[in-house]
Amino acid sequence: MRTLKVFTLGSSRFCSTTLLQRLASYSRNSKSMIQSHPHRGGKQKFDRKSSATIVLLSFSTTIATSLCLSPTSNEAYNEKGNAPQQFTQDDNIDGINTPGWVKESKSTKAKCSIHHTEDTSVKSEKFNAMKSKFYEVRLESFPDQMKVCDRKLHIEDTNDLVQTDEVDTSNQLLHNTLIVLPDLLSTEECEMLVQDAERILEEKKRNNIGKGVKTESWTIYSSFESRCQKVMKRILENVVLDFIEARLPQVDRLLFRDHEVIPKGMPMEYYWDDPVVIKYKAGNMLAPHTDDRDLTIVVPLNPLRDFPLDGGGTRFWIEGTTPELADDDSGVSLKPNCGSGILFNGNITHSGNSVVEGTRFVLMTSITLDEDDEVDYDEYDDEENP
Ligand SMILES: O=C(O)CCC(=O)C(=O)O
Ligand SMILES: [Fe+2]
Known part of the structure; x- marks a missing residue:
């Protein structure tokens, strides 16, 4: 049996059968459990494959309005250091050009396209999975620049993808594709999460708990106030999963394949892996790594001017x-504005770039399937639907 894991943001207060039922309706034929991942890595390279614990979550409500992705150029700032200009037109992205918030390297190029569905039958004012605009950034290599990569790599004839000899990644979810979802969170919500994260970090410092205290390059926040928790659960239920179902049906199918329906009334548990917010101060970075999960979403929380x-x-x-081969001369950097989420296949090697000065906050969550975990559903009574 396969197990669905949603590595996510929230505490035990979120636990309910709602998400399970919802996931069951997503997957139609699915039997899913939601699990948390146990740890985060710091500055060093790290292994995230250690054992997972079970967490069941529920999600609610809605969010998001206008498009706001910011160019990576400093010229975007006005004299007062105010918010960078907003992309409100599609003309920065014509399906081939690379927008300002995507920075290519010598060996890797990014092809960006914008997707927008007009579905007038849906009336939501806020984030709407059917109507929302999103960007698809495709990673491609510059074939003539391959020398910056290790000899082990070669270029596939068909699409110029750089692959190791050993790994066939062509069946991955979102193969070499990064999805940028604008406006998952409003600026106010981002600020609220950052403030709460700072408060918790201070508390941990005072009490001398948590690795985040030592370096501040990362930390796990476990006790967000309830309005922050609401915001975080909304990201998953009303945005990410809705979005995947509505706009990425192929990903939806792959993610939920082979699942059976989750019984209602299944008891809920949530152990650990509480909300994950990473704080980067000057010199902090997250080294190249894979998250080893099917999908990850990263939402920057503070403005680029910081x-x-x-x-x-x-x-x-x-x-x-591989993370060992990943260097700063290759790869593609994405810097969407705060509140926009980057959704990607967690097997793609990625890093949190070193912050030179100032501070950067991101919120991170993942979704994955785990074929190894066995769950005995027979022990759960169907309380709500006898
Ligand atoms: O800071 C980032 O943008 C990346 C964070 C990340 O990769 C992670 O949390 O696993
Ligand atoms: Fe990551």
Whole structure:
């Protein structure tokens, strides 16, 4: 049996059968459990494959309005250092050009296209999975620049993808594709999450708990106030999963394949892996790594003006590039504005770029399937639907 894991943001207060039922309706034929992942990595390279614990969550409500992705150029700031200009037109992205918030390297290029569905039958004012605009950034290699990569890599004839000899990644969810979802969170919500994260970090410092205290390059926040928790659960239920179902049916199918329906009334448990917010101060970075999960979403929480744009952002390498081979000369950096989420296949090697000065906050969550976990559903009574 396969197990669905949603590595996510929230505490035990979120636990309910709602998400399970919802996931059951997503997957139609699915039997899913939701699990948390147990740890985060710091500055060092790290392994995230250690054992998972079970967490069941529920999600609610809605969010998001206008499009706002920011260019990576410092010229975007006005004299007062106010918010960078907003992209409100599609003309920055014509399906071939690379927009300002995507920075290519010598060996990797990014092809960006914008997707927008007009479905007038849906009336939501806020984020609407059917109507919302999203960007698809495809990672491609510059074939003539391959020398920057290790000899182990070669170029596939068909599509110029850089692959290791050993790994076939062509069946991955979102193969070499990064999805940027604008406006998952409003600026106010981002600020609220950052403030709460700072408060918790201070508390941990005072009490001398948590690795985040030592370096501040990362930390796990476990006790967000309830309005922050609401915001976080909304990201998953009303945005990410809705979005996947509505706009990425192929991903939806792959993610939920082979699942059976989850019984209602299944008891809920949530152990650990509480909300994950990463704080980067000057010199902090997250080394190239894979999340080893099917999908990850990263949402920057503070404005780009809070740190110089020669640092910060999330860098991605073409599939098949292992963390050991990932270097700053290759890959593509994405710096969407705060509140916009980057959704990607967690097997893509990526990093949190070093922050040169100032501070950067991101919120992170993942979704994956785990074929190894066995769950005995027979022990759960169907309380709500006898
Ligand atoms: O900071 C980022 O943009 C990346 C964060 C990340 O990769 C992670 O949390 O696993
Ligand atoms: Fe990551």
